[in-house]
Structures are given as structure tokens and as C-alpha cells.
Amino acid sequence: MLARKFRERGHTVDKFDIDDAFPEAGDLLERIKPGLFKLKSLQHIREVGNRYDVIQAEQGTLPFSKSTLHFDGILVSSSVGLAHFYEQYSVEYRSETWKWDAKSILRQTFGWIIGQINNPLWAVDRSFEAADLISLSSEDEYEYVADELGHSSKVFLRQNGLAEQRHNNLREEAAPATQRLSNKEVAFIGYWNHRKGAHDWPGIVQAVCEQMPEACFRLLGTGRSEEVVLSDLPPEYRSRVTVIPRYEYEQLPKLLTGSTVGVLPSYVEGWGLGVHEMLASRIPVVTYDIPGPRDMLRHLPRPMMVPVGQEEKLASKVSEILQLRPDAYEELAQASQNVAGRFRWDEIAEQYLARVEELRG
Structure with a gap:
């Protein structure tokens, strides 16, 4: 929806997602694609990043500095569900459902390892540190990243909307x-x-x-x-x-x-x-x-x-x-x-573009 609104305003919007990076994947690769996607994204941006003024990536996808990316435009890290909140839920869920038989311990440990490969909190934190702008989807996320993580100068509240x-x-x-x-x-x-x-x-x-x-x-x-x-x-x-x-x-x-x-x-x-x-x-x-x-x-x-x-x-x-x-x-x-009706894509897109233009200026 956001891309559609940008295009309506004359902007070019391209995407590079996990299916572009791994058009064919076996069972093992399927499990760790999100983790490997970070490296694929690094390679992709180094190759084509100079075509763009702005790159927006989901939290944790680009835990690299702009100098490492060879990119000098505006780098946005975006959340559609703050990883720190999901991790808090996961910890509580694991404590409630953890089973102590050998088979369950092995399966649950393997699941935890896969989670650490795919989207560890350190990668999210580094992506926030590298970003020029951190786009967040709720007031709670905004306050947490501004106050608890110390990024008050970068945060932008981009609540979701409907067309x-x-x-x-x-x-x-x-x-x-x-x-x-x-x-x-x-x-x-x-x-x-x-x-x-x-x-x-x-x-x-x-x-x-x-x-x-x-x-x-x-x-x-x-x-x-x-x-x-x-x-x-x-x-x-x-x-x-x-x-x-x-x-x-x-x-x-x-x-x-x-x-x-x-x-x-x-x-x-x-x-x-x-x-x-x-x-x-x-x-x-x-x-x-x-x-x-x-x-x-x-x-x-x-x-x-x-x-x-x-x-x-x-x-x-x-x-x-x-x-x-x-x-x-x-x-x-x-x-x-x-x-x-308080949350509409037209208004959200305008506010987002205004903030990005402010940074570009």
C-alpha cells in the first residue's frame, strides 16, 4: 500500500525480498533463509544501491553501516512488529510450553537456534544504529525505541492504515x-x-x-x-x-x-x-x-x-x-x-515522505 502511494506521487519503488534472493530452496535452506538473506541483501545493495535515494529494510535485515553497504542515501529501518516485543512473548511462551523429555528438548533447542540465526536481537539493534530513520508501527514501539534503546532522534511513528x-x-x-x-x-x-x-x-x-x-x-x-x-x-x-x-x-x-x-x-x-x-x-x-x-x-x-x-x-x-x-x-x-478512519494510507504516506525529504535536505 505504501509503495502504491509513492508510485502515485511519481516516485520509483523497487523491492528485493527473500523469494528474489532464493528462488529455489531446499528444506534446510528454507529454515535459515531469513538469516542468509542479510548477506544477500548486503550483496544486492552494493551492486544496485547507487540507483536509489532511500532504502527501507525490515528491522534486522541490514545490520550493516552505510559505509559497509557502499550507500550514501537515506537508510530506513522499519518495524511491522518490534522484535523486542516478540522476543518477550517468545520467552514467556517457551517457559509455559517447555517440555523436559529428550525429544522435546532437542526440537525446542533446534527451534531456538534457528531463531537466533534468522533474526537475533543484536541484528535488529545494529540495524537501528545504522539507520537514519527508524519507522515504527505503534506508539508503544515508538516509546520503547526512543526511550529504552536511546534512538529518540531517529524514531518516526508510522502507524498502519487502510486505503x-x-x-x-x-x-x-x-x-x-x-x-x-x-x-x-x-x-x-x-x-x-x-x-x-x-x-x-x-x-x-x-x-x-x-x-x-x-x-x-x-x-x-x-x-x-x-x-x-x-x-x-x-x-x-x-x-x-x-x-x-x-x-x-x-x-x-x-x-x-x-x-x-x-x-x-x-x-x-x-x-x-x-x-x-x-x-x-x-x-x-x-x-x-x-x-x-x-x-x-x-x-x-x-x-x-x-x-x-x-x-x-x-x-x-x-x-x-x-x-x-x-x-x-x-x-x-x-x-x-x-x-x-483516523488511520489512512494517504495521510501516512504524506507524513512519511515529508520526514524523508527533511532528512534528504
Whole structure:
């Protein structure tokens, strides 16, 4: 989206990604491609970097000084989910799930080694040190990198956004508030894994259904089959759950048409695009209190976040929304749409370009 906006303004934007660097990879190489991509990127920039005024790379991809890169333009290190926050989550997750049998220890140790090869924190820190600008996707990331990592002169808050047409499509497909409220449908957008709250969903489904017997659920973009997802949920409530593992980008507005309330029980996010899309579709959203969603939901007129991991409180908040009076629900739906409208790619692109031009000047 950002590249599209730049091109609309007459700028040339090219990309070099991991598939360009490794068009064919065997199983072993597949596991360590992100780590080797750093060296491929170094080689690529040395060859073609002089064609560009600005190079933007994801955090940790370029842990090299500009002199090492042979590049004298503007170097941007960008986060779509701060590695330090994800590492904090990973440490907590490993401590909860670590198993002490020999086979599990070997597998978990191998996974940790691969993680250190692919994107160690030292590489992220070095990429921040080398950059002229550090582009961050939430206020929490901005404060952490400015205050804790000491890069206050470099940080730039580049929250995520939606294109104008996407805003319009999501809003136009939204069913009337009264219809949505009568549907009692709970929506989720996200991959079905621990980080996104898969292990919390059994408790959420059970608690919501006990409080609201007519509630139903729509789980979108799980990336896992209906059979796998339903097997994680209480058997007595599986008939109330619709699972759509994959969908096309253009299909989402219609898929969200009748949903009443959105949920994201995620433990860590960069931004929370699914939250943003549901808000734009006039769907109030309940989440854990984490960076990214916090930037959006704090603007709503009622509390929509609960402490991380407290699934019963999250379920109670969902049930509370499902039982709102029609006028109160309409007010919250409109407020959700208004919050989504605060974050638009046109404005984000203009602010970003202005900061880069300032550095170039």
C-alpha cells in the first residue's frame, strides 16, 4: 500500500525480498533463509544501491553501516512488529510450553537456534544504529525505541492504515446495526496459533455461549482447516462456529457483513490489521491490552481491552457488547468506524515522505 502511494506521487519503488534472493530452496535452506538473506541483501545493495535515494529494510535485515553497504542515501529501518516485543512473548511462551523429555528438548533447542540465526536481537539493534530513520508501527514501539534503546532522534511513528477504497468497501458492506445486533455473531481474523490466542478460544467460546446461548462465531483466515480448528474447541459448541481458513482480499467486506463484535485475543501484534478492518466495517472489537490494537481502541468511548491472558474477562466484555441496547450499539459501531478512519494510507504516506525529504535536505 505504501509503495502504491509513492508510485502515485511519481516516485520509483523497487523491492528485493527473500523469494528474489532464493528462488529455489531446499528444506534446510528454507529454515535459515531469513538469516542468509542479510548477506544477500548486503550483496544486492552494493551492486544496485547507487540507483536509489532511500532504502527501507525490515528491522534486522541490514545490520550493516552505510559505509559497509557502499550507500550514501537515506537508510530506513522499519518495524511491522518490534522484535523486542516478540522476543518477550517468545520467552514467556517457551517457559509455559517447555517440555523436559529428550525429544522435546532437542526440537525446542533446534527451534531456538534457528531463531537466533534468522533474526537475533543484536541484528535488529545494529540495524537501528545504522539507520537514519527508524519507522515504527505503534506508539508503544515508538516509546520503547526512543526511550529504552536511546534512538529518540531517529524514531518516526508510522502507524498502519487502510486505503480509501478499502475503507469505503468495508463500510458499504456493513449490515444495519439492528441486524448485526440480532445476529449475535462474534468475528475473528487471524492465523490459528498460540500467539493469536488459539489456546484461549476454548474458554472464550464456552464463556460467551454460557452467557449468551444464541451466540455464534465466525473465524476468518485461520490458515488451518475447519477440522483442526474445531478440534480445539468444546464439542458442544462446535456447531455454532464457522471456520473460513482462507479468503481473497476482496472477499473480506462481505464476510464481515453481519458480524456483531470482533475479537482478537492476541498476545503480541505489530499493528493488528484485522482489528483495523473490523473497525472500518463498523464492528466494535475487543482485544487484550497490547501494543498496536491499543493505538486504535483507546479512542473508543468505552473500554474495549482486558489484561493479557484473561479470557474470562474478554468473554464478559464480548457478552456485554452483544447485549447492548440498539441505540448504544449504533453509537459504538459509528465510533468504531470513526476510529478506523483516523488511520489512512494517504495521510501516512504524506507524513512519511515529508520526514524523508527533511532528512534528504
